[in-house]
Every structure is written in structure tokens, then in C-alpha cells.
Amino acid sequence: MKKRVVITGLGAITPIGNNVIDFWNHAKKGLCGIDYIKSFDIGNSKVKLAAELKEFDPNNFFDRKQVKRLDRFSHLGITATKEAYADSRLDKAKINRERLGVIIGNGVGGITTIVEETNKLLNGGMHMVSPLFVPKSIPNIVAGNIAIAFDAKGISNTVITACAAGTNAIGEAFRSIQYDDADIIIAGGSEACITPLMLAGFTNLNALSLKNDPKRASIPFDQERDGFVMGEGSAILILEALDHALKRDAKIYCEIVGYGSTSDAYHLTSPAPKGEGGARAMKLALKNAGIPPKELSYINAHGTSTPHNDQAETEAIKTVFEEYSYKIPISSTKSMIGHLLGAAGAVEAVASIKSLQENYIHPTIGYKLKDKTCDLDYVVNKGRRVDLNYVLSNSFGFGGHNASIIFKKWEEE
């Protein structure tokens, strides 16, 4: 029989708060974490905005050696894990560390390091490249570093599905515990992508918003939306087998009950017509959860603010929920924190779980103009208090990756 899986710890470092409490309080208020890029000179870039972290200094969390040895995406992942691990009150001495795993998603790995070392290669020659280049920048190293830092000797895996990676990582961790491959898994995503190279690449792909007003740039489902805004950060969840959590009398946030993952098999960057791949992911998650669509209380949308995504996601929701789709509240965390690529699904899982816990849906901020093709209930500009039982979170990525996950409110049984 499959094991039941619950969440027993949360950690987050986001553009609107460097821990879960600050992130969630600011999300409920609808704080905008988007601003003019400060971490480097953008030159003549058409895109001027991003959602950067505020006041994150790795020197406050790591010794000098670790500051130099690890890329920012590892710093962020480990920092969020520290919070989640402490929150879960796991006792290192009492758990079987061979059954403690790590599954982390990311999009672009240690891109800062890759660029730095490429410059050394081109300017100085091969002998100038740091021996740290490979172990600092490979995309799996954040999971490796977390495993080392927390002595996690069980499954250790990395999910690379672009902007779906955070949700896929949590979903794969859910499956691993269901099938009893681990008692506990540290799962989530980490991304440190705000660099000139990524800015240029996404800009030239016409993926980013060209707007100049931080409050009107990431505007999911709004008629004037014109692209996403890059964000950075990390979120980590502690997933645990229910019996294991009960035995140690852990605080339980919620249960994970459904996961669906599909591919569009259609286009490099555009969603399939009517978001059919996303619709199938949602259907699979509902089937896996064993609930009819009408049981769902809220959708934390992928909602990127690109013209294609938001329309396709809306159509996908209509395909799955039919007439009931107009009655489900939907919101997009990206309206406040931009798009954290491979960490987006993980931060949005934290938002979904806090929503369930507090019966509160954070708003989709910056919304002004209704789009005929996006006509659902997007909880615009002001949060909403409503009883929530099942929450679904969507993530879709370049390459046609789709992932949906369903969380269920935890009530003492």
C-alpha cells in the first residue's frame, strides 16, 4: 500500500521576504518585489526590471570558504533548507539518515559561475579557469550541497524541467515517499538567474516584460501583459511519510494527495493549443488525488504574465473544470515575485500550503484591464478569506514540461 505523505517543514527566500513568515505576510498584503535591476549595470537593456532578493548576503550564512566555493544558487538552496529543517524540528540523532533524501529543481544551474569562468577562459586561456568551475556550477550541485550540509544519505536527485522544476521536484519526492524509498525528503527549488546573459537571452526571446513600471510589469491575466519578470530565490519543503511524522509528533502543515506530470511534445517555448498538456497534468493530479474537479478550492496558477501562457492556462483550466472553472478562485504569486524559473513551483507550493493553513488566498496584484480570453476569477489586487480544502498548483516549463500538484488541508484524524 502506498504511504501517505505530509509536509512538516517550510523554508523560503524570496524577493518579498527572506523567510516563510515575511514572504507570506507580504504576499497576503500584495507587496510587489519587482524593481529596477540593481545587482549589475544593465547598459542599454530594453528590460530594466527584475525581482531581486533584498539584503541577502551569503557572508551572514556561510564561512568564507563556503562563500567562495558555492554559487549563489547553492547559497540560496542551503539557506532555505536551514529554515525548513529547523521548522520541521527533525532531530538528527533520531532519524535514519539513510532514509533522508534530497530532490531539488533548478533551471539554469550556476550561471554566474559559468559566465565568470568563460570570461577567464576567453581572456586568459585555459590555465586561468578555476578548479571550482565544475563543482560550483553543475545544476545538481545544490542537491549535493544540501545532502552534505544535512547529512542526507538517501535518494539524491535533481530535476531539470525549466520552469516546472520546482513542482516536479516536489512531485517526484512525493512519489519516492509513497513508494517507501525514503522517510523524509528535502524537496524544492533554487534559482539564481538574474545575470546579464540570462537577461539578454530572455529579452531576445521576447519572453520578458518591456514595461518600465515595476507595479505594471508582471501582470498575469491582464490584457496588457507583455512578458514575465525574472525573479530569484529558493523554497524548500520537508516531505515526510505520515506514519513517520505522527510517530515523532511533528507539526503537520498539509498532506500531498495528487501529482500529475505531462509533456506538450509540441514546441520549444510555446504552450500547446488550449494548454492541452497542462490540462492533462491537472487531470492526472485530480485522478491521483481521487477527487472530482468540484472538490478543488483554489488554483495557484503558473500565471507568468506572458500573453501565451496565461491564455493557455486559462483554457486548460476550462477544459478540466468546465462550467465550474468560473467558480474556482485562481491567483498568481508571480505578480509579486516575478518568475523564479526552477524555483517558482517551490515558492508557489509554500504559498499554496500557507493558503490552506490560513484559509486565505493571496491576490494577483497589478491587475487593471480584463482580457476577453482570460475571464476567470483571478482574485485580483486584494486577498480573499475563504475555506480551503484542496489547493492545486501548476507549473509549466520551456520544452513543454507540465506539472500539477494537489495539497489537502491537514486535520487531526
Add this chain to the structure above:
Amino acid sequence: MIFEKVKNIMMDIMGIPEDELLLQSHLYDELDADSLDLSQIIVELENAYQIEIENEDIANFEKVEDIVKHVENKINE
């Protein structure tokens, strides 16, 4: 002076305070170095002095002075 250079590189890479870095300090037992630290130190020294240090020589380094002497010898070769 080569010892000064080695010291500065080790301070930068390993985050060790200057007063703990002595010629007699043991790289592994006292300074807690690992293979990644050594690889970085060697690359820095090779580039600074335009020398090449062989892997089998690196394996024999035990104390800070072993590195300093080896670099001195290489420069004088």
C-alpha cells in the same frame, strides 16, 4: 616573498586568518585543507609564477613550507 604570496592565496581561498598560517602549519591536520583547496592554490601559484606543478608533487605536500619550497625550486630551475 613566496611565503607571503602563498599566505595571501590561502587566506583568500580558505578563509584562514593570517596569524594561523605558519610555515610549519600542517595543511590537512591543522588547516583542514582538502583536495579542492589544494587544486585552487596550485592554479593560483602556477599562474602567478608561470610554473607548472606536477600532481605527484602536490600529493607529497604536507605543510605550508612544502609548497613554498617547491615553488622556490621551480622558479630557480
